[in-house]
Structures are given as structure tokens and as C-alpha cells.
Amino acid sequence: MNLKYSEEYQHFRDEVRAFLQENWTAADAASNPVASEMAQSLGSIARTDERATEFRKKAAARGYMYRHVPRRYGGGEQPPDPLKATILQEEFRRVKAPPELASQGPSMLVPTLLAHGTDEQKKQFVEPTLLGHIRWCQGYSEPGAGSDLASLRTSAVLEGDEWVVNGQKIWTSNAREADWMFALVRTEPEAPKHEGISYLLIDMKTPGIDVRPLRQMDGDAHFNEVFLDNVRVPRGQMVGPRGEGWRVSRSTLKAERALIGNASMARRAFDGTVLLAQQTKVRGKRAIEDSKTREQLAELEARVLAAEYNGFRLLTASARGEDPGLAGLVTKLHTSTLAYDVSRLAMDISSDHALLAPGEKHAPFSGFLVQSYMMYFALAIGGGAPNIQRNVIGERGLGLPRDTRR
Amino acid sequence: MDFGLSEEQTLLQTTLRRYLEAECRPTRVREVMESETAHDSGLWRGLAGLGVTGLMVPTELGGSGLELLDLALAAxxxxxxxxxxxxxxxxxxxxxxxxxxxxxxxRWLPAVATGEAVLSFALGEGIGEWDAERLETRFQGGKLDGTKPLVPFxxxxxxxxxxxxxPEGPGIWAVDRGAPGVTSTPLTGNDLTRRVSHVRFEGTPASPVASGRAAIDRxxxxxxxxxxxxxxxxxxxxxxxxxxxxxxREQFGQVIGAFQGVKHQLANIATDLEPAVSLWWYAAHAYDHIREKSERHAALAKAHLTDLYDTTVRYAIELHGGIGFTWEYDLHLWFRRALFDRAFLGEASYHRQRAADLAGW
Known part of the structure; x- marks a missing residue:
């Protein structure tokens, strides 16, 4: 255990600061075309304009960004170092410099391509994805294949040099904005269900694709249905061998669990809730002075800290090449439940104002906390609903037997 | 940066685990806890032989000169x-x-390191606060007067x-075994593996160990x-x-672990418990290296982990069914330890209130 910033790291921080001073000015930060800071911090809308792209290229070339990606595909190619990653995050945030994109393309497709893609696929997709020039959506879930994803039925039949795809995907985040989709399709209808699936990259401009928004419970339409009707996909756009899509996608799903398992969402909601408690008067006194509220905040903070330190532990295990076991399997369930509990306390602290919807200007923080209260469900369900997580933890983590599901 | 255990620390863990699995099986635990003092000098010497009692004792006094994290791994x-x-x-x-x-x-640490001397520490005065400023036991003119109702062993x-x-504020004084004016009464506690006594000092001679509330807080x-x-x-x-x-355990024609009701409850426990390990690791590390975070993290870790202990042992007993509630089955040994861990040095709620104060909320 060593959490000190040794001289080497102090030096690294100075270097990063000097780099930022030279390459990202206050004027650059102010030129941000993305309107709401809250919207940015919530996820997928980090800026990808020309200025941001230029900056990202320089930062990657210096090894300050996309450190797990080889240089020849536009990455920083650095050995994993949790402390350096933390320093970079802190320093970039301090001057509002564009961070690594954390949307589904960079965080899910890129690791999959790096592990299973051909050199040509990597060259074509990795760098533009990292810069946000190619935006991705994930075509996994179907109306009849949710928790039991491997029962998916969207079919792909080889005709000459093309796969002809027919079927329907659902819960597809950002499908309207996406340029490409990475999808699981059934190519071997006769094979056992896990062995008949292939991993396909589909250009969203291909004729036969119809995207329809799905309005979710908080009123926004983050998700979509995607209908695929005789969509023709060149043969070279399959990742990994035919029929191996399930195995190929496992690395992506693992990446998604890690992404959703990140403690930063719970941390932001927690810090927001403390601020709210300090600013809100309930029945004549500030909420933060209420002893029950103080106790609840301390209880939640212990859990937030546990999630953050568990993240450090996982990073360390990955740097050492060790399997973190249970500590890795539980993160998604742990942090999503935590985010919910934090937001629920925020709702209670908001008292009467908990009646107001996100975006209503009389709501505390314009309803940001209500929104995270509802977005919990997206976090909890996406990438495997809670009971699926519990199956995984129970079976893979604790060694309990599978039940009778097939 | 490295947020993990060193090779030496992992070795300490496995060595101790192997030793205790051989020498401290539940049957032995029961023998010891049912003995007059619940202290087995053979077991103690064995632990001392593995270095447990000297982990934090400086090397020049015969110990290993390690840190609280090492001691906590032993705990x-x-x-x-x-x-x-x-x-x-x-x-x-x-x-x-x-x-x-x-x-x-x-005077004391060399004998502590070898296990020849066993010491205890008397802090709380039975008022639900474990605060150096609230102590009523007095030291004056070389003598102690006061009552410590819950002194371990x-x-x-x-x-x-x-x-x-x-006279100059809070401090720590040592009372030797057999010193005059000490009345010690063993109490029947819930935890049979960690005894407590009611100890009264009346004009008891004592020698200075440390001064200032900071030492007591540490x-x-x-x-x-x-x-x-x-x-x-x-x-x-x-x-x-x-x-x-x-x-x-089989019921309804299959092992009960295959039922999702059982599996999911166990998964929930693991989900709460596993990340919490990092919390006490950090708290132990902060004690030696990040002083400004040490007090608050100790409070948060104690409150959180002892709450989890209670929840875990509760579901453990429930999932065992009737057998888990019997004296013969061993689960109550841990149930009782959970009671001790929760109550000793103050309950969860007290430490959460302290943590809130320390945050400046």
C-alpha cells in the first residue's frame, strides 16, 4: 500500500500542467459548445468539436490520453498507472480540458476491437472513435432477449460477400446520433444458442435501418428501437470468427460493467446531496443540522469511499496482472444501488421540492438530483439487470450452482 | 501508487490463517472461551511466535516495526x-x-513482543462516549481514582x-498487576471470546505512559x-x-444454493462486504500515512464494517435455518463477536455523528 505522490509523480503533475498551459487556455475552456456543464458531467455529451479533437490528438501523442491503446491506433500507449490516471483526471478537470470520451465506442467497442479485430478494422475504427468522429451504439438487447441475451433472434444470412441482417434491437442508447452500431446477430440458426452468434459492425446509414425513439420514465428519449430490414453488411465487418460473437462480446460486456461500476456517479450525487443539505431549510432549520440526516450522510459516505477505494484496488490488481475476483464482480451492483440510495436521501432533503421535475427552475439544482434518482434504473438495468448480476456474483464469485435455466 | 497488500502482508495473512485453521478451530475456541479466563497462554505464545504481538513494536525493542495495516490484517x-x-x-x-x-x-514493549507480558487498555467509563475530554477517572499525586466498567481481559x-x-489534562497511566487499590470484577459478557471486567481504582499507584488527549485519540x-x-x-x-x-444442504430435491432466493441473498452480502474491505485498508493506511484523514476514516470504517458484520451474521443464521440457532452450531460465536465489535468503543451511530462533525458539515 503506497498512496503517496512520490517525486516522480510530482514531476509528472508538473509536466501535465505545463502541457495544459501550452495547449488548453482559459479561452479554449470558455469556447465549449456544449451548453450545460451538468449535461457533460452526466455522460455522453463531451465536446468533440475541432478544437477538442486537435487537443485530444496532442494529449494522446504525449501519452496523456487513451493510455491503454497502442500509438499506431491513435492511443497514448502507456503502462497502466492508477496514480498517473488520477493526476491526469484532476489536472484536466481543473482547466476544463476535454477528457477522454467515455461513451460506448471508446469504452466498449475499442477494447473489443483491440482484442479481437483485424488490423484493418483497428486502423479504420479505433482512432476516429477515440476522437468522437465515429459515434457508436450497441445493438445487443432485443424485445425477446433481455436478461437472456443469448436467445437473441436478429438474423444474418450470408449472400455472396454480404451479410443480410433482419430483426429488431431495443434499448439502444444514442442510436439516432450514432454513425455505426456494433451488434450481436444470429448467423448459425442450428447451433446451440451461445454458439450461433456473431459480432457485426453496421453502418447506420445502410438502407433498411429504421430508428424510433423510446421515451423513458424521466421524460427524455435516451433509448431507441432499431429495426433492421434486409440490411446488407460487407463480410469484412465481422469482428472475430463467425459463430464466436458471444465470446467476443464478453470482453465488451466486462468493459461495460466496469464503466457502469465506476464510483464517480455515486460520488457526484453524494457531493451534490451534501451541498443540498447545506443549502436547504426544512421546517426552519438547515437539513445538514438534522442529526438523522448527518448520520445518513456519514453512512452513505462510507459506502461511497468503499466504492472509490475498491476502484483503486481493482486498478492495482489490473496493473499487477491479478484477478480481483469478487471485488470486481460486485462493482456494478454496489455502485448502482449506492447511487440510488444517495439520490433517495436527496429527495427526502428536498422535502416539498421533490415534487418538481428535472428542468424545472424552482427545483433544487434544476432537478439534477431527481434526474439521477431516475437514471439509477438505466445504470442498474443496463449491462445486466440486478438479478442477473446476483446470479453472476453467486455463481462465478461464490461458486454456487446454476439453477435450472437453459 | 499501489492500493494493495505487499508480498510480506499476503504472507502474514496466509501464515496466520494456516496457523489458526490448525490451532484455533471452533472446538478449540469453545474450550478456551469456556475456561476461567478465556485466555489460552499456549495459543498466545503461538501467535507471539508468529510475530502477532510485536507487529508494531519497534525493531530495537524486539518487534517488527510495522504499521497499523499489518496489525489490522492480523485482527x-x-x-x-x-x-x-x-x-x-x-x-x-x-x-x-x-x-x-x-x-x-x-519497560513493556520487549515483553509484549515476545508474548511474555499481556497488557490491557482502559478507556470508556460506561457513558456511551469514548472521548478523552469526558473522562472522570483522576490521576493526582501519583495515584489513580475512578471506575472503568468495561476493561477487556x-x-x-x-x-x-x-x-x-x-493535573495537566488527559493522559495515560500504567497500573501494574497486583497494585494496591484495584478491585476487578469479571463480568458475564455477550462475547465469550473477549471478556470484560469492571475495574475500580482507589488511590492506586500508577506510572506515566503518555500525556495529552492526542495520544488517547490515537x-x-x-x-x-x-x-x-x-x-x-x-x-x-x-x-x-x-x-x-x-x-x-438439500431441500426440495436440490442443494439450497441453487435457489435464487438463497443465491441472491448471498450475492447481496458479498456485494456490500467486498468493497468495504478497501475502506478499512485505507483507514489503517491513513492512520500511519495520512494523518489528516485518519480520525474520520477510523470512525467511518468502524461504523460501516460492524454494521455489515451484523447484517451478514443475521442472514447467515437465517439461511442456516434452525440449526443456525443452536448452541452446538458455531455461528453464534461470530454473532457474539459482532455484538462486541459493534458496541465496544461506541456504536455506529455515535461514530457517524462524529464523522459528520469532523467533516465540518
Whole structure:
């Protein structure tokens, strides 16, 4: 255990600061075309304009960004170092410099391509994805294949040099904005269900694709249905061998669990809730002075800290090449439940104002906390609903037997 | 940066676990806890032989000169095996000596490291607060007067280190075994593996160990981390015992671990418990290296881990069904330790309130 910033790291921080001073000015930060800071911090809308792209290229070339990606595909190619990653995050945030994109393309497709893609696929997709020039959506879930994803039925039949795809995907985040989709399709209808699936990259401009928004419970339409009707996909756009899509996608799903398992969402909601408690008067006194509220905040903070330190532990295990076991399997369930509990306390602290919807200007923080209260469900369900997580933890983590599901 | 255990620390864990699995099985735990003092000098010598009692004792005094994280890893293992004996009070007394004067340190620590001397530490006064400013035990003119109603293993201690108020404020004084004016009454506690006594001092001669409330706070914070670690080890053991049971117990024609109701409950426990390990690791590390975060993290870790211990052992007993409620089945050993870990040095709610105050909320 060593959490000190040794001289080497102090030096690294100075270097990063000097780099930022030279390459990202206050004027650059102010030129941000993305309107709401809250919207940015919530996820997928980090800026990808020309200025941001230029900056990202320089930062990657210096090894300050996309450190797990080889240089020849536009990455920083650095050995994993949790402390350096933390320093970079802190320093970039301090001057509002564009961070690594954390949307589904960079965080899910890129690791999959790096592990299973051909050199040509990597060259074509990795760098533009990292810069946000190619935006991705994930075509996994179907109306009849949710928790039991491997029962998916969207079919792909080889005709000459093309796969002809027919079927329907659902819960597809950002499908309207996406340029490409990475999808699981059934190519071997006769094979056992896990062995008949292939991993396909589909250009969203291909004729036969119809995207329809799905309005979710908080009123926004983050998700979509995607209908695929005789969509023709060149043969070279399959990742990994035919029929191996399930195995190929496992690395992506693992990446998604890690992404959703990140403690930063719970941390932001927690810090927001403390601020709210300090600013809100309930029945004549500030909420933060209420002893029950103080106790609840301390209880939640212990859990937030546990999630953050568990993240450090996982990073360390990955740097050492060790399997973190249970500590890795539980993160998604742990942090999503935590985010919910934090937001629920925020709702209670908001008292009467908990009646107001996100975006209503009389709501505390314009309803940001209500929104995270509802977005919990997206976090909890996406990438495997809670009971699926519990199956995984129970079976893979604790060694309990599978039940009778097939 | 590295947020993980060193090779030496992993070795300490496995060595201790192997030793306790051989020498401190539940049958042995029961023999010891049913003995007059619940202290087995053979077991204690064995632990001392592995270096447990000297982990934080400086090398020049015969110890290993390590840190609280190492000691907490030992507490984790002892909690896992529900090891009876005076580890906690002895460890807190060791910390007090480290915070204090050279003469006391040199007098006691070499014998602590070898396991020849067993010490205890007397802090709380039965008012639900474990605060150096609220102490009513007095030291004046070389003598102690006051009552400490919950002193761990006072009956076997070669000396009790007592937190009290002296003419210049709070401090710590040592009372040797057999000193005049000491009335010690063993109490029947819930935890049979960690005994407590009601101890009264009347004009008892005592020698100075450390002065100032900071020293007492340090001892308390170390104690909190050790309790969190004990809770973590105990809770993990309860989870493992229950998983084992669920893999072998059959009902309705299958092992019960295949039922999702059982599996999901166990998964929930693991989900709460596993990340919490990092919390006490951090608290232990902060104690030695990040002083400004140490007090608050100790409070948060103690509150959180002891709550989890309670939840875990509750579900462990429930999932075992009737057998889990019997005296013969071993789960109640851990249930009782959970009661101790939760109550000793203050309950969860008290430490959460402290943590809120310390945050400046």
C-alpha cells in the first residue's frame, strides 16, 4: 500500500500542467459548445468539436490520453498507472480540458476491437472513435432477449460477400446520433444458442435501418428501437470468427460493467446531496443540522469511499496482472444501488421540492438530483439487470450452482 | 501508487490463517472461551511466535516495526477464526506505549513482543462516549481514582494502561498487576471470546505512559480500525460458512444454493462486504500515512464494517435455518463477536455523528 505522490509523480503533475498551459487556455475552456456543464458531467455529451479533437490528438501523442491503446491506433500507449490516471483526471478537470470520451465506442467497442479485430478494422475504427468522429451504439438487447441475451433472434444470412441482417434491437442508447452500431446477430440458426452468434459492425446509414425513439420514465428519449430490414453488411465487418460473437462480446460486456461500476456517479450525487443539505431549510432549520440526516450522510459516505477505494484496488490488481475476483464482480451492483440510495436521501432533503421535475427552475439544482434518482434504473438495468448480476456474483464469485435455466 | 497488500502482508495473512485453521478451530475456541479466563497462554505464545504481538513494536525493542495495516490484517484473521484472547486490549496498549514516553516503552514493549507480558487498555467509563475530554477517572499525586466498567481481559493483564485526567489534562497511566487499590470484577459478557471486567481504582499507584488527549485519540482510532478489521474477517467467515452450507444442504430435491432466493441473498452480502474491505485498508493506511484523514476514516470504517458484520451474521443464521440457532452450531460465536465489535468503543451511530462533525458539515 503506497498512496503517496512520490517525486516522480510530482514531476509528472508538473509536466501535465505545463502541457495544459501550452495547449488548453482559459479561452479554449470558455469556447465549449456544449451548453450545460451538468449535461457533460452526466455522460455522453463531451465536446468533440475541432478544437477538442486537435487537443485530444496532442494529449494522446504525449501519452496523456487513451493510455491503454497502442500509438499506431491513435492511443497514448502507456503502462497502466492508477496514480498517473488520477493526476491526469484532476489536472484536466481543473482547466476544463476535454477528457477522454467515455461513451460506448471508446469504452466498449475499442477494447473489443483491440482484442479481437483485424488490423484493418483497428486502423479504420479505433482512432476516429477515440476522437468522437465515429459515434457508436450497441445493438445487443432485443424485445425477446433481455436478461437472456443469448436467445437473441436478429438474423444474418450470408449472400455472396454480404451479410443480410433482419430483426429488431431495443434499448439502444444514442442510436439516432450514432454513425455505426456494433451488434450481436444470429448467423448459425442450428447451433446451440451461445454458439450461433456473431459480432457485426453496421453502418447506420445502410438502407433498411429504421430508428424510433423510446421515451423513458424521466421524460427524455435516451433509448431507441432499431429495426433492421434486409440490411446488407460487407463480410469484412465481422469482428472475430463467425459463430464466436458471444465470446467476443464478453470482453465488451466486462468493459461495460466496469464503466457502469465506476464510483464517480455515486460520488457526484453524494457531493451534490451534501451541498443540498447545506443549502436547504426544512421546517426552519438547515437539513445538514438534522442529526438523522448527518448520520445518513456519514453512512452513505462510507459506502461511497468503499466504492472509490475498491476502484483503486481493482486498478492495482489490473496493473499487477491479478484477478480481483469478487471485488470486481460486485462493482456494478454496489455502485448502482449506492447511487440510488444517495439520490433517495436527496429527495427526502428536498422535502416539498421533490415534487418538481428535472428542468424545472424552482427545483433544487434544476432537478439534477431527481434526474439521477431516475437514471439509477438505466445504470442498474443496463449491462445486466440486478438479478442477473446476483446470479453472476453467486455463481462465478461464490461458486454456487446454476439453477435450472437453459 | 499501489492500493494493495505487499508480498510480506499476503504472507502474514496466509501464515496466520494456516496457523489458526490448525490451532484455533471452533472446538478449540469453545474450550478456551469456556475456561476461567478465556485466555489460552499456549495459543498466545503461538501467535507471539508468529510475530502477532510485536507487529508494531519497534525493531530495537524486539518487534517488527510495522504499521497499523499489518496489525489490522492480523485482527482480520483473528476475527475470521473468532480467536479468543486479549489481542485488542494488548494492541491498544501497545499503541499507547508507542505514543508515549521512552521509559514506559522500554519497560513493556520487549515483553509484549515476545508474548511474555499481556497488557490491557482502559478507556470508556460506561457513558456511551469514548472521548478523552469526558473522562472522570483522576490521576493526582501519583495515584489513580475512578471506575472503568468495561476493561477487556483485566484478569489476565500484567498491566492495565488507563486513560484518565491528570493535573495537566488527559493522559495515560500504567497500573501494574497486583497494585494496591484495584478491585476487578469479571463480568458475564455477550462475547465469550473477549471478556470484560469492571475495574475500580482507589488511590492506586500508577506510572506515566503518555500525556495529552492526542495520544488517547490515537489509541481509540487504532482500536476502531482493529474492530473494523475483526468485523471484516468475521463477516467473511460467516459468508463462507453459509456458502458451504448452501452447497451441501438439500431441500426440495436440490442443494439450497441453487435457489435464487438463497443465491441472491448471498450475492447481496458479498456485494456490500467486498468493497468495504478497501475502506478499512485505507483507514489503517491513513492512520500511519495520512494523518489528516485518519480520525474520520477510523470512525467511518468502524461504523460501516460492524454494521455489515451484523447484517451478514443475521442472514447467515437465517439461511442456516434452525440449526443456525443452536448452541452446538458455531455461528453464534461470530454473532457474539459482532455484538462486541459493534458496541465496544461506541456504536455506529455515535461514530457517524462524529464523522459528520469532523467533516465540518
Amino acid at each position: 482480520d484473521e483473528l476475527g475470521r477464526s473468532s480467536t479468543p484472547g486479549p489481542f485488542l486490549g494488548n494492541a491498544m496498549a501497545t499503541i499507547a506505549l508507542l505514543e508515549g514516553e521512552a521509559s514506559a516503552r522500554e 483485566a484478569e489476565v493483564a500484567d498491566a492495565i494502561l488507563v486513560a484518565a485526567r491528570g 489509541v481509540r482510532d487504532a482500536g476502531l480500525v482493529l474492530l473494523a478489521a475483526d468485523a471484516s474477517g468475521g463477516a467473511h467467515r460467516c459468508l463462507e460458512m453459509t456458502v458451504q452450507y448452501a452447497l451441501t
